Amino acid sequence: MKATLRDVAERSGFSITTVSHVLNDVPGKRIAPDTRETIRRVADELAYRPNQLAQGLRRQRSGTIGFLADSILTTPHAHKVISGAQDAAAEAGSMLLLVSTDGRPELEERGITAFLDRQVDGIVYAATYHRIVTPPPSLRARPAVLLDARTDAAEYPSAVPDEVGSARTAVAELVRAGHRRIGYLGNVDDIPATAGRLAGYRQALAEAGLPWQPAWEVAEASESTGGYRAARAVLDRPDRPTALFCFNDRMALGAYFAVQDLGLAVALDVSIIGFDDQEIISEGVHPGLTTMRLPHYEMGQWGIRTLLSLIDAPSDGPYDPVHFDCPLVRRASVGSPRG
Amino acid sequence: MKATLRDVAERSGFSITTVSHVLNDVPGKRIAPDTRETIRRVADELAYRPNQLAQGLRRQRSGTIGFLADSILTTPHAHKVISGAQDAAAEAGSMLLLVSTDGRPELEERGITAFLDRQVDGIVYAATYHRIVTPPPSLRARPAVLLDARTDAAEYPSAVPDEVGSARTAVAELVRAGHRRIGYLGNVDDIPATAGRLAGYRQALAEAGLPWQPAWEVAEASESTGGYRAARAVLDRPDRPTALFCFNDRMALGAYFAVQDLGLAVALDVSIIGFDDQEIISEGVHPGLTTMRLPHYEMGQWGIRTLLSLIDAPSDGPYDPVHFDCPLVRRASVGSPRG
DNA sequence: ATCGGCCGCCAAAACGTTTTGGTCCATCCG
DNA sequence: CGGATGGACCAAAACGTTTTGGCGGCCGAT
Incomplete structure (x- = not known):
């Protein structure tokens, strides 16, 4: 055939x-x-394509990269990292073998051995949100990189979003619009983003010389209902902020509902900035939500590229995590304060 | 090593x-x-695992399946199909090679040849939403199945959601709650779901002996703002429906905003059912959205299983598309009509 | 004429399996 | 005692490549 x-x-x-x-x-x-010419012509005529199994067997290079995702289910924006990875891999003639563990840790080991059985050239270990992880030791069998994740030991190259810097640019945007009373709807999870975004919020306030009010800073569960409660807690006060920075878009969505329940209008009465740019929310909401976009696609690309260079030129770390900026996506939820 | x-x-x-x-x-x-025993023991001691490249080369079976998705980006619920496929593949000792074309058709051909170069055992061609497709001829090189997609020629086994049946169960749920004036916020795209869900809506009305009003049936762009406009158009009327069935969750989200803008309450004044179960909306919205869940995970599983059996026992079609029911997911957006 | 060197090409081993077609040695039967 | 039977194992080819180490032939120099 x-x-x-x-x-x-x-x-x-x-x-x-x-x-x-x-x-x-x-x-x-x-x-x-002449020989070259002939051979190339014949190869063309026969539409010859090298068999990558045979090639891989001989070269010890399968042209295949294992992509281990802790979940492509839960967070809808996370597949952009796969997209970025895939594009970078294609550039280099490589392909992704995908395993999603969906929070079932026993699948990690199994996935990795399945990768090794197939002689992958390297492995990407991707988390769905910025986390500190402890990958199974079998990951050491091949070059590997971590995405949206890092280990304490810094034994793998890793990429994570710059939580504090991004929070600062978000708040700075509100400051620029003229707001002087800015609240923060934070979360309660024990993850790096929690402390990072909070710190960024405070730093930005300090830099702008704005007042900091403990009551404007409230922590709730990081989804829609949490955002609703948090927003109510802040907005029900007499000295209520004119702008809210939210830990993520889901909380921002809750904040929208809270604003409306109070008979207020987003942007006009209360400006809102979210985090994550989950388009289904940020574009689906009314008015459109200004938010920070996680650089997932870029991280995916970076992951494959550094992985490939690591394969070509093995090296031993430790590797400092690379921090990626989150670009601000302006929509319509930020206005100037009234009066 | x-x-x-x-x-x-x-x-x-x-x-x-x-x-x-x-x-x-x-x-x-x-x-x-004795020999068996010894060999097995030694294999265990050495943690021997067969090299799948070599095995694949010899057996002409790589233990690898190509998964070509037209987009894992756009529709956030679509990765469940990958998850289902992966799980079914793992059951059979197979793995997925992933390519997402993200709407770039030139990637289809390239993806498929990359698959063939790697000697995949079969190929899954998955669309993000129920569509009629024309896969490149190179797909014929290996056993293949279509997910959320079908061809006119029925040359591949394919799975699609049962649009009209699912729409009927949605409307039936509203009828059961006591509603007699039920509107439909439809879409304007030229895809099978458009006609299917509309037909299901009308059938359900007829079956229940309920009145059908042209004015309660409005078509708009199938996203949040379209849903908002459609809902306003229907709800601003004096004989406004007490319940709305929406083409999808995004439109339902828009409907929520419309209901609130009118000073009404979802469930209390207007019951709403969506379609797709995009959790970020259906769980994020207030009150939670009752909706039809697309059986993506199940379709993914089905895809791999039929593909594997096709590999073991090649056959030649034609294949009638298999229709999957969409289960109703009850949340809090459906109540009984007032008074 | 002979030798060295270069040019153009090729045989064969290797990668790690599976699979075909044996071989060798007991034992058993008549 | 010869031949057949069968039990337990193995050599080698094959899958489709890459790569090492050649090997002839021609040319120019001696």
């Missing part, structure tokens, strides 16, 4: 060796230009 | 052949029980 190297060799009248040399452009081999 | 068959052979004192026979349990081979 599919043409093999032998087919090309027989049809062109040269040996398999020579055909291989020509098709791979092996340097330092002297082969007559 | 990794133990090979030869290592096991040498360490156990038997030939590679015998080791292979034992480890694969090839039927009809007479091998002394």
Whole structure:
């Protein structure tokens, strides 16, 4: 069915060796230009494509990268990292073998051994949100990088969002719009983003010389209903803020409902900035939500690229986590304060 | 590094052949029980795992399935199909090679050839929403199935949601709650779901002996703002419906905003049912949205299973599309009509 | 004429399996 | 005692590549 190297060799009248040399452009081999020409033509005619299994077996390079995601289910924006990874892999002639563990840790080990059985060139270990992880030791068997995750030991290259910097640019945007009373609807999870975004909020306030009010800073469960409660807690006060920075878009969605329940209008009465840019919310909501976009696509690309260079030139760490900026996505939820 | 068959052979004192026979349990081979025992022990000690590249090369079965998704980006619920596929694949000792074309059709061909280069056992061609597709001819090179998609020629097995049946159960749920004036916020896209869900709506009305009002049936762009406009158009009327069935959750989200803008309350004044169960909306919204869940996970599973059986026993179609029911997910957006 | 060197090409081993077709040695039967 | 039977194992080919280490032939120099 599919043409093999032998087919090309027989049809062109040269040996398999020579055909291989020509098709791979092996340097330092002297082969007559005519021969090259012929072989290439025949290969073309037969639509020859090297069998990557055979190639991988011989070269010890399968052209395949294992992508282990702790979940592609839960957080809808996380597949952008896969997209970025895939594009970067395609650029280099590689492909992704995908395993999603969906929070079932026993699948991690199994996934990794399945990767190793298939002789992947390297492994991407991707979390769905910025986390400190302890990957199974089997991950050491091959070059690996961490995405949206890092270990304490810094034994793998890793990429994470710059939580505090991004929070600062969010708050700075509100300041720029003229707000002087800015609240923070924070979360209660024990994850790096929690402290990071809170710190960024405070720093931005301090930099702008704005007042800081403990009552404007409230922590709740990081989803819609939590956002609703948090927003009510802050907005029901007499000295209520004119702007809210929210831990994520889900909380921001809750804040929208709270604002409306109070008979107020988003942007006009209360400006809101979210985090994550989950388009289904940020574009679905009325008015559109200004938010910080997580650089997932870029992190995916970065992951594969550093992984590939690590494969070509192994090295031993430790590796400082690389911090990625989150760009501000302006929509319509930020206005100037009234009066 | 990794133990090979030869290592096991040498360490156990038997030939590679015998080791292979034992480890694969090839039927009809007479091998002394002691020998089996020894070989298995040694294989265990060395943590031997067969190299799938070599195995695939020899057996012409790579243990790998190509998954071509037209987009894992756009629709956030679509990765459940990947999850289902992956789980079914894992059950059978297979893995997924993933390519997402993200609406770039030139990637389809490239993806498929990359699959073929890697000798995938079969290919899943998955759309993000129920569509009629024309896959590139190269797809014929291997067994393939279509998910959330079908061709006119029915040349591949395919799975799609049962649009009209699901719409009927949605409307029936509203009828059961006591509603007699039920509106439909429809869409304007040229896709199978458009006609299907509309037809289901009308059928359900007819079955229940309820009045049908052209004015209660409005079509708009199938996202949040479209839903908002559609809901306003219907609810601003004096004979406004007490319940709305929406083409999808995004439109339902818009309907929520419309209801609130009118000073009404979802469930109390206007019951709402959506479609898709995009959790970020259906769980994020206040009150929680009752909606139809697309059976993506199940379709993914089905896809791999039928693909695998197709690989083992090739056959030639034509294949009627298999229709999957969408289960109703009850939350809090449906109440009984007032008074 | 002979030798060295270069040019153009190729045989064969290797990667790690599976599978075909044996071989060797007891034992059993007549 | 010869041949057949069967039990237990193995050598080697094959899958489709890459890569090492050649090997002939021609040319120029001696």
